[in-house]
Amino acid sequence: MHVIATAGHVDHGKSALVRALTGIEPDRWDEERRRGLTIDLGYAWTTLPSGDRVAFVDVPGHQRFIGNMLAGVGPTSAVLFVVAADEGWRQQSQEHLAAVDALGIRHGLLVVTRSDLADPEPALLDARDRFAATSLGEVDAVAVSARTGEGMPALTDALERLVTGLPAPEQAGRLRLWVDRSFSIRGSGTVVTGTLATGSIAVGDELQVGDQRVRVRGLESLGEPRDRVLPVARVAVNLRGVAASEIARGDLLLTPDAWRMASVLDVRVGGRSAGDLPTHLSLHAGTAAVPVHVRPLAEDTVRLTLSTPLPLVAGDRLILRDPGAQQIVGGALVLDADPPELRRRGAAARRGAELESATGVPDxxxxxxxxxxxxxxxxxxxxxxxxxxxxxxxxxxxxxxxxxxxxxxxxxxxxxxxxxxxxxxxxxxxxxxxxxxxxxxxxxxxxxxxxxxxxxxxxxxxxxxxxxxAAMGAAERGLQELEGRLRHSPFAAPEQPDLAAAGIGPREVAAAVRAGRLLRLPDGVLLAPDAPARAMRVLAGLTQPFTLSEARQALDTTRRVAVPLLEHLDGRGWTRRVDGTHRVVVR
Incomplete structure (x- = not known):
């Protein structure tokens, strides 16, 4: 499937053209039909003679609904640009072209409508000249009349050529589906729709919506139920685990734990010099729109601080719009979605210089x-x-x-x-x-x-x-003497007066333990490192099970030493308690 967004001034015939191509009414709301203009996004689809299926996102052309228009064109990679022959280029034609250019869309088709009412040639030549200076460049152009059917076969042929040249989508990637509608259906629950541009989605998948995990209960694409949907496609997703009121346009369905939510972006801007941009703008990405703070870095680079984090990565294209002036100020290419902090004087200028060679392709x-x-x-x-x-x-x-x-x-x-x-x-x-x-x-x-x-x-x-x-210094001689005594009597742990007489204080003990020259057991009992192994050889010769008293006598030591030593052996799994008073050697 291929997904194409419409664009153009209000009442230039976008919806009528989609209706003529598909036989489907894209205007979904009664008020849209009553007023004769598209207010929200509409959807329709058809199958071309080649067998390729094309879905259209019909966007509103009225200036009041430009946010809806940006939500419709944002996730797509191709545009059907409509200009009426009898009215020519108008205000919203220019803003829609600015949005297309800001997003870097390179695939498009120019359609001059209402050719039965006026000569289409002037509108066609004017629009082509305007396209030439944008990312669209040179595109196919067709003059049609949706009312009489004139030019419709040529439009179908042009659509065939357009979809043939569209880039192949990435099917194996992680999912990022921008939601453009959310509603509830009796008996099914929450349903969201969007344009699937990368990744795939299947019934049973676990997805992430904000901080929630949800499950895909069902899928539908082009009016048909699906077990799995691949890009590019229009898709309706029936979700379990979230209410329709908890998800809205601008939210996302994501592969869990696969995206980083970015709150700061370094971007390259087009349309205006970075220094001329207002400090506060609206950022449009996919179907989302969030306020951002703008900090210039260099002539064509700025830092954007988002009021709401979004899962954006280097290479993403955005639209920057001035909501006060109600106009698009330019596009932005994300260069870094995890930029370094700017803490020192001059850091912004240095960061701008670093980004001069950045292309939006992360290395x-x-x-x-x-x-x-x-x-x-x-x-x-x-x-x-x-x-x-x-x-x-x-x-x-x-x-x-x-x-x-x-x-x-x-x-x-x-x-x-x-x-x-x-x-x-x-x-x-x-x-x-x-x-x-x-x-x-x-x-x-x-x-x-x-x-x-x-x-x-x-x-x-x-x-x-x-x-x-560890260099024991003056305590080295005393430590060597202690090591000698422990070799001869391995379970005769020294008392504190013995250590003091040998010049061995707490720091020297700690150093000897770290160096592996002494083994420290609870209650300050110090033995040679091989004492546990030597104890096991003795205990293995006792009648099993044995008591603490029997072990103490066999080891020729005191209760002070025998208790922590046996607990140490228990901890290593070399001995095991069988009741309150007896142990056995674990063989």
Missing amino acids: LQREVERRGAMLVADAAALGIPNESDDAKVVRCGAWRVSGSALQRWAESLTRCVQQQAADEPLEPSLTIEAARLAAGVPDRALLPEVVERAGLELDQGRVWLPGVR
Whole structure:
């Protein structure tokens, strides 16, 4: 299917033309038919002789309903532009062309209507001249009379040529369906409609609407029920899990957790110099319209702050409209949907200079380099390709990391560990979290890569200089004597007076534990690191099950040592309680 939006001044025959092409009345409301003008969006469809199916979004031409017009043309990629032969180019013709140009629509067809009432040639030549200066450029043109049928066969042929040249849609992408209508049907519940431009939608799919999760109960396209709909298509979606009053034009159906809601955008503007734009404008994207604050960055780039976040990505085209002056001021191409903050003096001008070469096509290497590191999921949500042949981008699990950032972090971490070792010989290492913060690494999962690049060591949850461990200083001799005693009597834990006499204070104990020279159990019990294994060899020789008293006697130790030691063995799964007083060795 192909979806084409109409455009043109009020009462120039857009709806009559659609009706003549399709046999369907696009005006849905009684007031529209009574007044003879389109107020809201209308829809109709037909099958061309080639078999291609075309759906038309019939937009209002009256100036009062320009917002509805922008909602209709926004999600489409082709336009059927209508000018009446007897009236020629008018005010809304110009505003509709400005909207088409702002969106960068390149595929279109000019139709001069009411050729039975006036010579169509002047209107045709005038419109073609105006088109030439816009994104439409040169387009096919046909003069018709919907009343007499004159020119209708030529229009059908021109439509065939138009749809043949339309770009193929992306069917495998994530879903972003802009809602243009929401209503309730008795027995079915909530139904929304929209133009499906990318991705696909199927019955049973779970989708996201704002903060809610909803389920697709049913689908309809061109008046027929469907199990699955592919782009490009007009689609009606029956939703379970949301009331019709909770969803309206401008809302979206999204693939869950696949989009980032952007509240700040850097864009390239067309139509006016950035410095001449009003500070407050209305941004139109898809079927949504939200107020934005405008901050110039350079001659043709500005920063937009949205009053309501939208799921926009680099490459999206927007319309900027001045609601006070009631006119379109230009189009905007999204260059960055996750731009850096502007904190320092001159930051806006520097950011403008950075964006001079931006094209709206996101580049992984450039985006990762700016951030230092980027989660794969975040890149995907921003529409940034996750694969790169650039050696400057390093893949680290769920992250993409800039090689220069890795080197910078490695150098910073080395300096910090060296400083720690010099200042605190008893604690010459940094914990993983302290190391991460010191080096500025965004996630602990990246630290092993940084440690390896720096040539440091990651051991026992700490980062060390190669071969460097705690320097015990004057306490080294006392610690060695304690280690000797524990080798001979592994369960004779030293008392506090013994430690004090050996010159071993709390800091020295902590350093020895970190270095793996002592094992600390609850209640301040200190043993050799191999004490649990040696205890197991003794306990395995006891009659099973055994009591605490039997274990204490076999280990030749005190209750003060036996209780935390046995609890330690329980915790490691080497022994197991069988009742309140007995344990067994787990074999």
